[in-house]
Amino acid sequence: MNTDQESIGRQVSAPKLIALTLSGSILIGVACAGFLWSLEAVTKLRFGHPWLLFLLPLAGVAVAWLYQRHGGESEGGNNLILDRIHDPGGGVPRRMAPLVLFGTLATHLCGGSAGREGTAVQMGGSIASAVGRHCRLTPVQLQALLMTGVAAGFGAVFGTPLAGAVFAVEVAVVGRPKLHALPLCLLASYVADWSCSVVGAGHTHYHIREVVAGTGSTAGLILLGKLLLASLAFGLMSRIFSHACHALSAAFKRWISLPLLRPAVGGLLVIGLFFATGTADYLGLGVWSPDPGAVSLMSFFNSGEIHPWSWWWKFVFTAVTVSSGFKGGEVTPLFFIGAALGNALAGVMGAPPGFFSAMGFVAVFAGASKTPLACTLMGIELFGMEHALPLAMACFVAFLCSGQVGIYRSQRFHSPRMSSGAPD
Structure with missing residues (x-):
């Protein structure tokens, strides 16, 4: 077991994998910034033109047609990302990133009640997979690189890099976090959040205004x-x-x-x-x-x-x-x-x-x-x-x-x- 753990440790600390993580995380951070700007723009457009709600059924059909015609495995969404973490050999389609970006913006433009985490995670997984596609990585390294994409997307889109890294190692198998990838995920999440902020994307800030009594009282x-x-x-x-x-x-x-x-x-x-x-x-x-x-x-x-x-x-x-x-x-x-x-x-x-x-x-x-x-x-x-x-x-x-x-x-x-x- 110790030999196996040492082998995994050497693979995830390889300079090549660290370099791929850095380059992929910068790309993911910039992509998340573009996504946040676009999401803000379509949200403001919907508020300014309430009639866009009535285009929601048509937007849904258009996105479904696009996925049916060109999506392939991308239709699997977050579940495909998790499947590839369990079995890294298949990779994630490069088309997943633009497809989910377009689909999410169409949903929000027309008033659908959806989120943004799925988009960020799928963009992150798709970009990370593309960065390492031709680099002859081992299954352990492919798995770790894909997890860094999840960490980078989650951390950058919410502005919570520590949570993004831990989410990536915790989400795939409940009760057994994949801790061998945590250092790389921390690196990816913080670099992506930094690059997202450097290009000017902001995040929502929440504050608890009440003064809450301490537990000692x-x-x-x-x-x-x-x-x-x-x-x-x-x-x-x-x-x-x-x-x-x-x-x-x-x-x-x-x-x-x-x-x-x-x-x-x-x-x-x-x-x-x-x-x-x-x-x-x-x-x-x-x-x-x-x-x-x-x-x-x-x-x-x-x-x-x-x-x-x-x-x-x-x-x-x-x-x-x-x-x-x-x-x-x-x-x-x-x-x-x-x-x-x-x-x-x-x-x-x-x-x-x-x-x-x-x-x-x-x-x-x-x-x-x-x-x-x-x-x-x-x-x-x-x-x-x-x-x-x-x-x-x-x-x-x-x-x-x-x-x-x-x-x-x-x-x-x-x-x-x-x-x-x-x-x-």
Whole structure:
């Protein structure tokens, strides 16, 4: 075993692999910057022209046709990336990066409730695979290089490089992180985040405005008790969301045999939900809005108001959007759902709304992605080291309550009785 570990260590520390990681990470960081700029532009365009929502079914059909005609394996999305980490031999198609970029921008231009993590991870995996395509890498090195692409994309798009690196080693096999690639993933994530910032791309900043009592006081212990109950709800929400998306996706495939029609029906359902709610607050990314009275991720930290049902409506809009085949991913909507649920629970429990929103922000994603350590670190990077203990409690409790079904179908669960198919 020691010999095997030494061999893996030599392979992942090879100068050639380090050079490929550096060059790939710079490219991924610049690509993520371009993606963030483009996403901001199409979001502003949608806010300025609300009628674009009515083009959502047509946009869905166009993207589905493009994937059907030219996508090949790229249709697998994040699950293809995880499959290639498990079995690195196949590589990731170079076409995945431009296809998912176009598909995500089309989704957001027309108001689909999707995220941006899927796009960044797929762009990162595609670029990393392309950089090492002709370099005669071993399977261990190919696996590590692909993981650096995941780390770089995640770290750059959210501005959380430490979380990005840990997410890359934690997500593929639940309970057995691939620690041999962690140094390279740290290098990749920080270089990509740096290059993204150097070219001028910015990130959203969140702040917990309330002064929260320390755990050494009676008030602090009571608050932790309330947070423990809320964390159970965060984990349950993760479980329900994952099951709902998988079930709804299967229903679309069962009821609508033509793949091109699924996003068309999904787009019509989103339009119907818009009219049913009478608000555009749950369309698109949901991070910000030009309307100061709108519900958005930023509003959960800035307004102090309680929104009892915003989590539910974002849940429904997102489940319909992603399950019918629109591109972008689920992560930023999960941030919204978690923050909104935290806000609602704060109103019920008499807790600080901003603080509970921050806990829900990362905890629901921790349960849905099965990456509690990465989400704890993301919370620390976003909200500050002083909240490390409650963030860790929220993320790990939510993870433990979330069951064994997550948003990534190709994710594996480690069992001591079974050996992993990939090097660790």
